[in-house]
Amino acid sequence: MKKNYLLFTLSLLCFAAVFGQDKLPPTEVITGTFIGKTQPLRDFPTFKPSALNGESTEVMVPNDSRTAMEYVETTTVINNLQTEKGKIITQPIEENFVGASNSESGFFPPDPTGAVGPDHYVHSVNSIVKIFDKAGNLEVGPVSLSAFLGINSNAGDPIVLYDQLADRWVVSEFGSLNNSLAIGVSETNDPAGAYNVYQYVFSGFPDYPKYGVWHDGYYGTVNLNGQTTQAFVMDRAEMLAGAADPQIQIFNLPQIVVNPNQVKSPGAVSLLGTSVDTSAPGYITYLQDDGWTSQITFDHLKIWEIDVDWDNPNNSTVSQPLELPTDPFDAGELFGNGNGAIRQPGTSQRLAGHGGIISFPTYYRSFADHNSWLITFNTFIDANETGGIRWIELRNDDVSDWSIFQEGTYSIADDNSRLMSSASMDAAGNIAMGYTTASENLAVSLRYTGRFDGDPLGEMTVAETVIIDGPGVRTNSNRYGDYSHMSIDPNNFTFWFTSDYFSSNNFWATQVASFSLSGGFAADIGAISIDEPNDGVLTANEAVEVTIRNFGTTAQSGFPVELYLDGNLEATEIFSGTINAGETGTYSFNQTLDLSNTPETYTIEVVTDLSGDEFEPNNSVSKEVNSLLALDVGAVAITSPETGTGLGMQTVSIEIENFGGNPQSNFDVQYSLDGGTPVVETFAGTVNPGEIVSYDFTQQANFTELKEYEITASTALSGDLEPANDSFTITIENLICQPNLNCELGDGLQLVSIAEINNVSECEGYADFRNQIANLGAGSTNDITFTTGFGRQNVKVWVDLNDDFSFTADEVVVPNFVIAPGEGAGSYTETVDLILPSNAPLGEHIMRVKTRRGTPVPDACGDIGFGEVEDYTVNIGELGVNDYEISNSDFVVTTLGNNKFDVSLKTSFDGGVFLGVYNTLGQEVAFNKAVSKEGDAYKVTLDMSNMSSGVYLLKMGGQTTTSYKTGRIIVE
Known part of the structure; x- marks a missing residue:
């Protein structure tokens, strides 16, 4: 979202009739290849990856990276944030167990997915699948996905669905054919039984596939070749029947604008429950951030309708999009600032948080008077790339198109990011949302929150609940996720959520948790908010008004309500009205409170005391109220x-x-x-x-x-x-800017040598060596030598001639050049000219040396990439005649064989001349303080036959001059 967001009111176009305009046919219709029917899943051997016991042997599942990495700066500060946690206490977590681990899979990231059926939970990560009973006991697995699906390829991105309309299971991952998906559909309702398996070949690589269950097909989307996205519908009926050639109809989405990075994932409708209008089309939605491109003029959702005709695909259509303006958001980028948007404690390594995608799944539930569709995605909430979750409930009915019923941004003000969500809705319209939370103070951890139908719109009112606090961090990659998955029990009230964390440093594990918001109790009443009084200039007779929710299944009336002030009971009164199941009521106490002391913070608590209440933890609510001074x-x-x-x-x-x-x-x-x-x-x-x-x-x-x-x-x-x-x-x-680059692999500078500076250093990222001074002359050309431990090293040097601590293009004294093009790790040394302008101001100035692997050094202050920055001081003086004579001399080294060399300095200078020999650590190994002059040149034969093999540096110059010449020899 751009900073200059205009809220369109009267000027917005009316989109109500857009679904009926300019419908388009499928882009392509492809037929699946029937691989065959598997043996029962329970009969496959347990998968035991060999030699996958350490982080160094993990296999990374790549994102399709055909789109160049791009960093789009955070531009929106979002104001409509939910910064305080909800306070409603719900039922404790029912099941909470480890789903899979790094040692079982051997791949990262895990891409966790799972679905719950009547009796089982089926869980998959990259390379394996497991089946648990609903108490968390392992029944089957881990089984190799490739072996089970018969494709001999574990390429990743698994998805598990339970098709509640047919009581069947769907398990998928990338196929073994080029650009393919492999889909397995269970033959019966037994998840451990046999599956019919199909492969579908797309026109490009179908990265990041996501599916949903719908009455006339399995609807899905893919990130095609990392460049665009497509929607598709699989012939569900034929796949359930085990037919030989079920089709997929593929649709380009009209007017879509994809995010500038690799993963571009819209969301496909996915049905909750079994109630659905079988004449309803399928739906696809995608976010559109006006920070991506000028093509998008305001933040919004796009929604497309897809009507499929399996008998005649030419009759199938995708609509033009319906556009729904949203509150401003900043969808961010897949890799944040190029390293990752998720911060971790104790390491500079960030993790990829996956911005610019619709979180999986996007659930749809039908009610008597409306349909609800639940959408979530990541959004940065400030310029520090703190992550929040934008969640949106869409509604439509028999006569009205989709509109935004409510939206909120969940980002509690504790400096922790919240992101990578998955959300669902129970049969009462209550919403649950699971997610990741992390920061520089909190390792990747898993939480959930929620809200009850009828709560204040845009708020998650349920207390944030810990699923697991992760003890570890990842330091060897920025990959995390790449998604989480929430499903709902066929009982329509129990949520099952899975995501991943780090069980120890660089070792991931997934967690599976089940929980309910509604306990299903007959008698369950609780106070949920204190509406009055609020902060202000308060009196000695303040009225108290409270909202009470009936969490139970039967109507309640005539129950006591207690009022406390700072822990002291002030009144017990009777709520005489009636609150029906699932509804709320308000109560105003007859008793008033004295809140007149200023400044003072009072704690007010209200507790319901229903006889026979079956869940007391949600009975009370408290609120701090500030009695304020008038002038402050x-x-x-x-x-x-x-x-x-x-x-x-x-x-x-x-x-x-x-x-x-x-x-x-x-x-x-x-x-x-x-x-x-x-x-x-x-x-x-x-x-x-x-x-x-x-x-x-x-x-x-x-x-x-x-x-x-x-x-x-x-x-x-x-x-x-x-x-x-x-x-x-x-x-x-x-x-002075101090960019800190990554030099842990040998990138950067191991030696910088010029004039009096002969500095050997280790990897620092940034190093301040301004106490080391090179005396140089205005207008001089000087040899400067660099040694690096990694090839393809671009080098640039500046001298801050105007002392403004800003290194500009006119202050470059060594233009960008490359040491050891095309090489990797090793030791490489290069000597080049450092040229000072003739009008360079005299005195001391900062000299900055910066390297960057693979690409030219763009500027002096950027901190992205592999390389290093070192600062020195040059003292620019007026060169004497002798300095100019040395600077203008010809320095020639001739290899004679047997590690002997002729060294010659041809010059008009007639004073004393020295020759020094140094190894690449900067250590002096030989020195001749008085080289003789023969004719117009100083000459010496250098015998290095007793030296170790390697590269050596030569310095030759006047004994009383600041100028000298340098060269390099190789001893074999």
Whole structure:
């Protein structure tokens, strides 16, 4: 979503009739290849991968990467966030067990999937399938997917479905034929029995396949060749019958705009329950983020209808899309900033969070007066790439097209990302959502939340519940997931969720959990929200109003309700009305509360006390209420500037909070720098109670010098009753940029040698060697030598001639060149010219050396890629005549054989000349301080026959000059 989002109201086009316009036929119809009927799944041997006991032997399942990696910067800060967890306590988790593990599969990521039937849970990850009973006991497996499906290929992306309309099972993965999917459909309702297996060959690689059960087909989507997406429908009836040649009808989706990265996955409708209008078309949906391209002018969902005719595919059609504007979102990118959007504790390695796709599955449930379709996907919620989950409930009915009934963004304000969700809906319309959560303080872990039908729209009201806290992290790849899977029990109330975490460092495991929101109890009442009072200037007689939900299956009335203040019972009163099953009612206490002390935080609790209540944990709700001062504002944050590089003159931006109970405006604000004279201005806007607003000072501050600065911001409201919260202070620093690249494989710099600098170093990523100084002359050409431990190393050098701590194109003194093109790990040394301009200012300046493997070094400050950055100092002086004579000399090394070399320096210089010999570690191995001159050249024969084989560096120059020449020899 772009920052400049326009909320269209009257100007939005009416899309109601779009489904009827310009329908298109299938792009292609393909016929499946019948592989045959398998033996019963239970009869296959247990899969035991050999030599797959360590992380180094894992096989990575690749995403189809024919689209170039692209990083799209986060542009939207989303305001409609649910930042507080729900408070409703539901039934405890029923089953919670390990589904599969790294050691069983040998592949990563696992791509977990699973479906629940009347008596079993079938679970699959890349390469294997397992069957559990509904108590979590393993009955079958692990069985090799390739052996079971008879395709001799474990290429990945498994999907398991339970077809509740037919009481059958579907198991699939990539096929063994080029660009194919292998689909197995159970012959009976026994998941451990025999399956009929088909392979379908697509026109390109069908990456990231996702399916759903519908009355007239299995509807699905694929990420075709990593470049576009297609929808398709499999002939479900023929596959269930075990026919020899069931078809797939494939459709291009009109007007779709795919995300700029690799995985482009719309969602296909997937039926919950068994109630469905058999005349209804199938549906496909996809998100459209206006941050992707100018083709998308506002954030929205697209929905397509597909009508299939199996007797005559020419009659099948896909509609033009219905467009539904959403609240702004930022769908992000598959790999976040190129490393990953999911942060982990204790490592710089991030994980891929999968943005720009519809989460799997997208469930549809039919009710008496409407149909609901549940959609979820990832969204960044701030500029730090913190992940949140956008969830949307669509509704339609017999006369109305799809519209957004409710939407929310689930991202609790605890600095943890929440993402990679899967959600479902029970028969009462209650929603459950499972997901991953992680951050720099929390390893990848699994949670779920939910809401009850009738709760406040856009909110997940159920308390966040831990499925498992992951103890490990991944440090050897950014791959995670690639998806999770929630299904619902045929009882229509029990949710089953699976996803993956790291059971130890670099070892994944999947977890399977089942839970219910509705316990199915006859008697179950609970208070769910305290609606009044709220924060404000409160009195000694505040009324209390509460909402009560009947979680049970029978109507309830005449039950006690208790009111507590700060833990003390204030009143017990009787709710005399009637609340029907699944509905809510409100109650206003006769007893009032004294909340007049200021400033004070009071805790109010309401508890229902229904006789015979079958689940008491959801009886109570509590709320903190703040009794506020009338006049109280303060500066609570300084948002700009921040610690960074090249700060210079900066605008000071602050946040002001109204802690009081009355709106405030036209008061003074000020800032001071390092205790200096304050800059005072007037805030002319209005800040309402509890609101935080931003203010940008007109007068800028000077942060040019490289140092730390203390900034203090304050408010000066006349009559402010709490001066202690008026001010806010931060310390920032103006830095030279210090990009930290990855040099762990040998990339980067092991030696930098120029003039007096002869620096051998290890892998640092960024290293500050500014205490090492090379004395050079303005207008001089100087030899600079580099050694690296990995080939294909691009190198560029800058000197910050104007000392503004910004390395610009006109300050490049060694243009980009490549050491050891086409080579891998090893030791490679290269000497090139460093040329200073004749007008280079005298004095000391920073010299930056930067390397990057594989591609040219783009700039001095970027931190993406393999390589290294090192900073040094050059002291530019005026070269004397002798320096120019050495700089303009000819340095020639001739190999004589038997590791002997003639070394010659042809020059007009007549002073003393030295020759030094160094290994690639920068250690001096030989030195001749007085080389004789023969005619117009200084000459010496160098005998290296007693030296170890390898590369050696030569330096030859005047004993009293700053200039010298360098060369390289190889001793065999």
